[in-house]
Amino acid sequence: MFLAAFSPKDDRAASLDAALVRLLLQNDVGAFEKLYDKYSRIVYSLVLRIVQQSGPAEEVVQDVFLQLWRNSAQYDAARGPFVPWLLTLARNRALDTLRLKSERQRRLENQTDELFSVVVAPQYEKELDEKRRAERVRTLVGELNPQQKRAIELAYFQGLSHSEIAAELKEPLGTIKSWIRNGLIRLKEGLRTAS
Amino acid sequence: MSNCDQFREMYEAYALGALDPPERVALEAHLATGCAECAKAVAEARWLVAQLAYLAPEASTSETLKGRLMQTVRSEAKSKSSSPVATASTMTPSGIPYWLSAGIAALLLLTFYFAWDAHHLKQELRAANERNQQNEQMIASTQNQGAASQQELTAMQEQMAKMRRENAILTDPASVKITLAAQKIQAPQMVAMWHAKYGIVLTGQKVPMPSSNRVLQLWLIPKTPGGKPIPSVTVRPDVNGNFVILVSNPPGASKDTKALAITEEPAGGSAAPTTTPKWVGAMS
Numbered sequence: 001m002f003l004a005a006f007s008p009k010d011d012r013a014a015s016l017d018a019a020l021v022r023l024l025l026q027n028d029v030g031a032f033e034k035l036y037d038k039y040s041r042i043v044y045s046l047v048l049r050i051v052q053q054s055g056p057a058e059e060v061v062q063d064v065f066l067q068l069w070r071n072s073a074q075y076d077a078a079r080g081p082f083v084p085w086l087l088t089l090a091r092n093r094a095l096d097t098l099r100l101k102s103e104r105q106r107r108l109e110n111q112t113d114e115l116f117s118v119v120v121a122p123q124y125e126k127e128l129d130e131k132r133r134a135e136r137v138r139t140l141v142g143e144l145n146p147q148q149k150r151a152i153e154l155a156y157f158q159g160l161s162h163s164e165i166a167a168e169l170k171e172p173l174g175t176i177k178s179w180i181r182n183g184l185i186r187l188k189e190g191l192r193t194a195s
Numbered sequence: 196m197s198n199c200d201q202f203r204e205m206y207e208a209y210a211l212g213a214l215d216p217p218e219r220v221a222l223e224a225h226l227a228t229g230c231a232e233c234a235k236a237v238a239e240a241r242w243l244v245a246q247l248a249y250l251a252p253e254a255s256t257s258e259t260l261k262g263r264l265m266q267t268v269r270s271e272a273k274s275k276s277s278s279p280v281a282t283a284s285t286m287t288p289s290g291i292p293y294w295l296s297a298g299i300a301a302l303l304l305l306t307f308y309f310a311w312d313a314h315h316l317k318q319e320l321r322a323a324n325e326r327n328q329q330n331e332q333m334i335a336s337t338q339n340q341g342a343a344s345q346q347e348l349t350a351m352q353e354q355m356a357k358m359r360r361e362n363a364i365l366t367d368p369a370s371v372k373i374t375l376a377a378q379k380i381q382a383p384q385m386v387a388m389w390h391a392k393y394g395i396v397l398t399g400q401k402v403p404m405p406s407s408n409r410v411l412q413l414w415l416i417p418k419t420p421g422g423k424p425i426p427s428v429t430v431r432p433d434v435n436g437n438f439v440i441l442v443s444n445p446p447g448a449s450k451d452t453k454a455l456a457i458t459e460e461p462a463g464g465s466a467a468p469t470t471t472p473k474w475v476g477a478m479s
Contacts (some may be wrong), residue, residue, distance in 0.1 A: 027272040027275045040256050041253070045252065062260060067266065091248075155208075162208065180358065181207050185207070
């Protein structure tokens with residue numbers, strides 16, 4: 001279920017998610033429960049990784065799903081797949097709870113609306129088996145230089161900026177930028193190759 | 196070098212939220228120009244970044260979380276389904292726009308705040324919120340028909356936004372209720388609901404009218420020892436002594452506030468209290 005939750009393996013699954021979200025507009029509790037059962041585990045896993053404590057993590061998960069329930073109209077299926085949208089929401093809420101420095105928090109909040117707007121899955125995403133993709137992501141990131149992997153994790157799970165990561169890892173700013181970009185490019189190319 | 200070239204190395208970091216402010220601002224300004232190429236690249240980068248969720252170790256939520264969540268959702272669904280059905284017209288038979296009618300309904304509900312059970316009130320406000328959403332659709336319809344001026348529509352939308360915020364504050368379980376008791380005067384208590392994100396809604400009923408050219412002013416009393424009261428909004432009750440006021444951006448955080456207080460001040464308010472508080476409520 002964890003793997004299945006991350007990304008729809010085909011258009012039919014994506015359409016089902018979109019249909020369930022549309023039903024939320026009609027206050028369909030059953031549709032909400034289906035979405036919760038399907039995605040709460042990945043959302044919780046992500047949030048727990050960020051906030052590190054089960055109590056606050058459950059609060060964030062509750063907040064995320066209540067926002068989905070109360071504001072499902074914010075999601076527009078025409079603009080991208082549902083799961084990355086949900087995970088983006090969960091990540092931002094989790095990072096908020098870390099009580100990040102004001103500037104960092106502002107930056108994420110400023111991006112929130114934009115992040116919600118469009119998430120486009122490249123064509124090869126639909127052609128890659130979910131389980132293989134999950135394993136591939138872990139493998140590809142695991143193959144990176146440990147410091148490079150650490151830089152990406154600091155950005156993704158702690159919401160740090162380039163300069164903050166440079167200070168944390170005591171590496172030049174340019175090195176951090178290269179590590180993160182090259183790491184993500186490698187991940188993208190690896191996923192493309194795997195498809 | 197095309198204008199886009201300077202941004203190509205930023206897409207992934209932007210999606211990750213890792214760009215430092217100068218670069219982020221530059222890229223966002225470029226995206227705001229409507230560059231389709233960069234917008235598509237950023238959108239794909241967001242998808243790529245979302246893949247990183249796989250790196251989180253698998254974990255499962257507790258059953259109690261699902262139970263709590265489903266209880267809330269079922270309760271809200273029931274509340275929504277019992278709200279009145281909207282009519283097709285944007286005007287009531289008396290000629291009052293429905294958005295205003297909904298606002299009046301919400302305010303009337305608030306006047307009963309002290310007499311009503313809080314839970315019941317919250318349910319009603321959720322219903323009012325649902326009607327607001329339906330009214331928003333009517334506004335959109337009206338806009339399409341060109342039946343109202345742009346200024347009217349803007350005013351309606353602003354009013355709707357204010358009502359949505361008030362309803363959110365009054366209904367969200369995260370809001371903190373503060374009861375302000377009258378100090379040395381015969382007057383009903385006031386009630387404030389404070390939501391860390393959405394602000395404060397302060398309500399009063401049958402409040403003694405301040406003398407002419409004077410107003411009631413809200414103060415935040417900081418927890419810091421010796422901290423000076425922080426001035427907030429001013430209000431004059433209506434002829435019946437009732438008011439509902441929204442403080443969208445409180446001048447202090449709830450976590451740093453010890454109490455709320457109300458004083459009587461000259462019209463326009465004061466920078467520091469000039470009278471002793473008439474109502475005071477400690478943060479719970």
